[in-house]
Amino acid sequence: MDGSPLRELFTPDQILTAASVSGNNWAVGHHRYGAQYGDHLRNMIRKQAEACDALQSVFLMYSLGGGTGSGLGTRIASLLADEL
Ligand SMILES: Nc1nc2c(ncn2[C@@H]2O[C@H](COP(=O)(O)OP(=O)(O)OP(=O)(O)O)[C@@H](O)[C@H]2O)c(=O)[nH]1
Numbered sequence: 271m272d273g274s275p276l277r278e279l280f281t282p283d284q285i286l287t288a289a290s291v292s293g294n295n296w297a298v299g300h301h302r303y304g305a306q307y308g309d310h311l312r313n314m315i316r317k318q319a320e321a322c323d324a325l326q327s328v329f330l331m332y333s334l335g336g337g338t339g340s341g342l343g344t345r346i347a348s349l350l351a352d353e354l
């Protein structure tokens with residue numbers, strides 16, 4: 271099996287993986303991958319939110335370094351602010 275055994279904890283269609291990384295570049299993660307995967311991420315978040323009876327909070331963990339962790343992470347925080 272590819273990847274960490276921890277992926278077993280998550281619903282498979284709620285995992286987003288991509289072939290490339292952001293090279294420690296915040297702007298690449300935030301703008302390029304944010305634009306590329308924004309609609310897909312928004313749909314994944316909506317699907318989870320709609321499965322809740324009374325959504326009260328969202329727990330978001332993302333890294334402060336890297337391009338995917340920090341750039342795409344802050345993009346997801348913006349998506350949540352816009353959508354919820
Ligand atoms: N303190 C701490 N720092 C970490 C950890 N994992 C990664 N880092 C640091 O975070 C920075 C970026 O980590 P990456 O894993 O390259 O970031 P990424 O999110 O994969 O981003 P890209 O590779 O650019 O797509 C580096 O300076 C790492 O040393 C961790 O578990 N703890």
Ligand SMILES: [Mg+2]
Binds near residue numbers: 291292336338
């Ligand atoms: Mg990386």
